[in-house]
Amino acid sequence: MTYVKKLKPHEFNIWRGKRPLLGQLDIELTERCNNNCIHCCINQPENDADARAREMTTPQVKDILMQAADIGCLTVRFTGGEPLLRPDFEELYLFARRLGMKVLVFTNARLITPPLADLFARIPPLVTIEITVYGMTCESYEAVTRAPGSFAEFRRGVDFLLERRVPFIVKSAVLPPNVGEMDDFEAWARTIPWMDKPPSYSMFYDLRNRCDNEAKNMYIRGLRLSPQDGLAVLTRDAAKYRKSQIEFAQKFMGPPGEKLFGCGACSSHSGCLDAYGRLQPCMGVRAQELTVHLAGTPLSDALAQFPRLREMRATNPDYLRRCALCFLKGLCEQCPAKSWAEHGTLDTPVAYLCEVAHAQARWLGWLGENERGWETAAWRERISQESVAMDGGGHS
16 A cells, blocks of 8 residues: 655645746845855955845845745745855745745855754755865865855854754865865765765856956956866766766757757746846846846746747857757757856857867767867767667677
């Protein structure tokens, strides 16, 4: 006899057969951060009075959370910047939990105190907290964060969670000050009880997605791994990488054509709210024409505009000549958000991401040394041959 039946959200009686309008809402509570990381695409100074004055008030955030709950939101992600900088963070956290939402917190852990860790233990977020780690020593960590004392505060915050057995996972960013510490980081990560798989890494960094600081953009470009160095990180476990990429390719590879958006941003089931009350399809797309200010606009009405993204088409000749015809689109990180940060448009190819994708494809055997993904007609056969090889077949 079966005593438990798993249901999808739209199968709950409360929805009467209809899907909830909003599965997850991302809220950037602030762009301010107590770190000043060398690679960050969004951070503003911790004490930036102008940014603080423009941020949504506590009642405004609560109102949006209530609207989200009314249309079926199941999860809210609090991010930033550093969301714990908000003096009302605990109040907003409790408000969301009392609405029945799961709360995902992205943090650097520096501001996790015993009372806050006690709160997470007493009223769990129901989604594992995610902590970004910038180095395994004070020297490497603070070379990235440029914040004296940040390493000790991060380790202390982590210890408070461990002591109370509050679930969290860690992830990292591969940067010049910490690139030699990956083995040490992974060994430490394995001691965290909730790490059921290896930590993830950021490597191919976005430029400032507000297009607000060209000097910092130049600095970020200098931090990006070369395609070959990035490939070396990705293929540290070569067999595992090859297997995962071949499995991925069977489902997601292929030319996108003129269509610009092929991701979850096309759906009204998710959205990103910035610190100032502007709703966007995702965290990266800051284009004014794709932004809805929620002052005076109900959340449900704003979300209803996102499905139109499916109809948006590229017009840039370079995109149509290359990206639209390239079978590596599933492998390449090129998307309107990346194009926006890099060029201030939605359909200009990002050359760096193109080279990263081609380096991976050549390593996997999908392309010859001088071939380009948009010139390859028989790409299905190549991916299929790799699949056969993985199963012990006739391709070497």
